[in-house]
Amino acid sequence: MKRNLGPAYVAPQALWITVFFAAPLLIIVAYSFLQKGLYGGVEPVFSIQAWVDMANPTLLKVTLKTLWVSLAATIVIILLALPCGYSIARSKNQALRLFLVIVPFWTNFLVRIYAWISILGNEGFVNQALRFLGFRAEGFQFLYNQGAVVFVLVYMYLPYAILPLFSTIDKFDFTLLEAARDLGATRMQSYTKVMIPNIKGGVITAVLFTFIPIFGAYAVPLLIGGKDSYMLGNVIADQLTKTRNWPLASAISMSMTLLTAIAVFLFAFKKPKEQQTVKDIDPLSQPNGKTIEFLHRSPEQGKKKPSGKGAA
């Protein structure tokens, strides 16, 4: 008899997930229920103080702002990524354009943020150029406000939306757009009523790929934003390094993770409807349409195949 080696094959991955994902997560959960240590760290005493501390108006304000900024950035990203993905999918040199989308990834995330600072900063390239052209000498303050944070976030995460949207649009049958136009739809209606519903999967993926990391953004609001641009990521970091309230940092992290997880499940994993495929039947051998219909409904004909298309 053959021995079942399944568990042995799965073991490395199970170990990996346990050590690097499940265990840290559990540690964070545990920390949130412990007492904070005096200079950081935790005391091994059970406490729900951290969860009680979360109920404060400042934190609520930051949470709402984080949601607002993430939402705004995600919407802008999707609105930009749709035409980008569309034009790449319809382009003759897809490879080159995809390459150009990916090129920024060769530079480190932080370096790219500093690049924006040196472009848009008070003594940055744009201000120097404007001064040279005779605009006001003191320059413009582009950075250190909410708008700048959204702008740089959009720049950072745009490729993550373009790539899934491109791959879905690339599989989209463009004849459908012509059919819609032929049937009386305007160009805009052909996109909103035919293309968008058919690339919904890609849009959902793009939203998840951008909203989730932006929701946890830390570096961009820290370096680009002003005093009022703090997001949840910055609050957690401060609790960890400055205020040294590790249980509260853990509790906020856990809440964010839960919130995101619930949203993802509601948003993306709606069960796709079951569909069945039907083969051609020669109507000449059938006396009338009714028979065909009957045949299509009979169990032999209508063997149900679960649709292979996942939502995300």
Added chain:
Amino acid sequence: MKGSDVTVSNVSKSFGSFAALKDVSLEIKKGEFYSLLGPSGCGKTTLLRAIAGFEDPDYGVILIDGSDMSGLSPDKRHCNTVFQSYALFPHLTVFENVAFPLRIKKTPARLIKELVMKHLSLVQLEGHADKKPSQLSGGQKQRVAIARALINEPSVLLLDEPLSALDAKLRQHMLMELDSIHDKVGITFIYVTHDQQEALSVSDRIAVMNAGVVLQVGSPQQIYENPATEFVARFIGETNIFKGKVLSRNGNLNVLQIESFGQLLVDDETPVEVGDTIVVTIRPEKIRISNEQLQGDELNVVKGIVEEPVYSGFQTKYIVRVEGGGRLTTFRQHANWSEGIPDIEWKDEVYLSFSARDLVIVEKSPG
């Protein structure tokens, strides 16, 4: 008569250096079942797309009921298209697919239901309204596409190889159904196909195209019996083609010297001169194959050996090598199989007889 007449006037269209349409002009009458027939790449689909509004002609104009369509987008034209790939919207049910044009027009819901059900019953799909396109067979998808294209009550229906994705038997059936839908709705149908059999069996008129040019326009009978060019003769049905020199002529009767056949009599109105090189064609079913030599006026009789009999049930096709070395194809129908007509078999010596009137001149060049 419902429907519109469509005039295509000196239309040319190029894609880069490729000329898809070269100065094409057609007059399509109200309510006609008009086919554009030709091999792939002949420009027929480009012409259809130009009528639909998906392509702008480089030169020339397209008129529908006398009004110029230039610059009018597809949604502003009173014609609808049945696409080769059906182009059903996968996210919508059959009902919503058919209702799509009405929803765009913001038709009241009650009227939508009534119109959609009426059109679904026209294509015999009443019971499938709630299915998604992926749950339908090819033939059913085809019907949905037709119902959807008809629901706006267009005056012209454009069909782009609508049956090419179906298997042969279903294709025959759908073709007859298309014909009966055409009779019911009475609008102009412009039907693009590369299948000469389809075009012959349903069209009122056919335009045969090749390499962006219209070679011949006519009824199926005219196209088949009297092909205008060698290409048309070869493209439509099976045929025998000969090339030869005119030796003498007496009225319409020409004596033709053909290299590997000897002399043939050709009775055709096309004016030719002695010494012209001409190409003539004759359909296989016009050639009679027999064991004994037949006699008659203006009858060409050629002796030969059966090189290849191809039995296909209702008839046998014989490929005969004649004395001069050339080959002729002929059909013999098995209408009265058992009535003592001697069977003709492989390597039999046979006579092929055909009337001079059945030979048609398709090309001529002087000298």
